[in-house]
Amino acid sequence: MSEEQFEPTIVGFLCNWCAYAGADLAGVSRLQYPPNLRTIRSLCSATVGSHQILKAFQKGADGVFVGG
């Protein structure tokens, strides 16, 4: 796979009260961003443990985003 074709998959853990709401707002505002993100709602970014982040990398994530 050449550099140009590389399409990363990013797993985003989003806090229900802020970052998830922000991601919703991005939609309401029709802000466009690359469709490489897969979002997982968490009730608090503090819920996102190292186990989960490592699991995402283990399963093939090219990046992990924790928003909270």
Next chain:
Amino acid sequence: MTGNQKEEIRIGVFICDCGSNIAGYLTMQELVDYARTLPNVVFVQENLYTCSESGINEIKQAIPTHNLNRVVVASCTPRTHEPLFQSACEEAALNPYLFEMANIRDQCSWVHMREREKGTERAKHQIAMAVAKAARLRELSRIELGISHRAVVIGGGISGMSAAMALGNMGYEVDLVEKQEKLGGLLNSLNIVLPANEPSSRLLHDLAARISANDKIIVHTSSEVTKAEGYVGNYVVTIREKSAENRVKAGVIIVAIGARALKPEGLFGYNGKSVITHLELEALLKQGAPAAKNVVIVQCVGSRCAERTYCSRICCMTAVKNSILLKEADSRNKVTILYRDMMMYGVENEDMFRKSKELGVRYVAYDPAKLPQVGEDFVKVYHQRMGKEISIPAELVVLSTPLVAQEDAANVSSMLKVPLNENGFFLEGHVKLKPLDFATDGVYLCGSARFPATIREAVSQGLGAASRAAIVLSKEALFTSGIVADINTETCCGCLGCVDVCPYGAIRFVEEKEICQVNKVLCKGCGGCAATCPSESAKLDGFSSEQIYAQIEQAFAS
């Protein structure tokens, strides 16, 4: 869990077009076909609007018809629509926690409007993730809690009295707890209140009389709240009245402990005789105007400085009010106000300011870098416009000091587990949207305990806090959320990691078993414990690691 695993998982997926909001940007048929291939999915339906009455009815019909025991809706955001779909499940006799959403509008079709193919690909993954999580959901229950239909108001100043009166009038029993011997707080020390132009005592006596005539309100004077245990709807509050201690049950607690005027010891030659505070001037004015012919009032004494950066906000209008009263007592009195900025917000205050100038009150701005000097019978100040120091005769100097937090604010704060700001005032739940609530349910805030308030503001906040409290008191019962933490008693080693991180004090260490245990009523479902627990014994129902691992796996499914 074991019971659920044996049962065949039958998931119904409802995919919403949201008119053209989703269908206009994603290929719906592809999503439907894809959803059919997912494990455990036995039914897939596309709706024009899943949230419409017909969409909801389709969910309610499909559950019994196809024997669904899990429902996934792929549509907008759970932040707005989850409760609606959950109640549809509930109406079809499906536990509402066996429901999951995939956000394919706000976080997909709307943000990938020009990339149909890749957007559709993302939507597929989001649906697969939701389906995988749904398969691992389990029934959760909301706990029903009884309520004590009774309130405790801490602080019997004007805001606490207003709150107690309002709740009493609604028919709720109220314990109004005042530290001093009588109700009224700071209002007891005031003279005339403007713009009403009436003695504060009249206002106070009127309210106190109505409170004592209301048999729902029990007034505890010379009393303090020493302990508060429990949670919203079910607090047990210990009130120490003189030497006796009483425990009362209460559904809500209102914090109305007010504030106190700063005594400016060591500032501007304060001596309580010829250099006094406004509260001391008000006491003199109550007995008739003071004999001084030349009065200088200094603003911002002990406020807007390094030690106390805030503006106390009510001192400007107090100074203007008292200058008017001094002038009206004898028009030959010379009154000078030394100020930094005059904060006269609102219609009446600006009128009052204008009136004081018409009466001949003199205003001189001073530079905080060159503070006025108070002498024996004069005040020296650098006049910025004249560019030189002037000396103003003064037999009486009045210092406008700020209201500062009550000395026991920290005690009340730790007792009720509600926060204070850097100046010791209480911090509301949200600076704009929850001005009278705390983050802790069932505890409310009003008056100068939050920030220096005028009488009118204290009254409206008191009435507002009473209304907020009545939302709880008027209910028959409360239900907790089903999304709460749970600690596996078999694997917990009692390391106390979760106890330290829990912001709600909901986890306690059970010494005899050496394990930690969650109080499901206090738990707010933040999951801090689950993230901290080294053995994954603590988990958040509805957001467990197992469920999230399943979601992660599907994020990469092809």
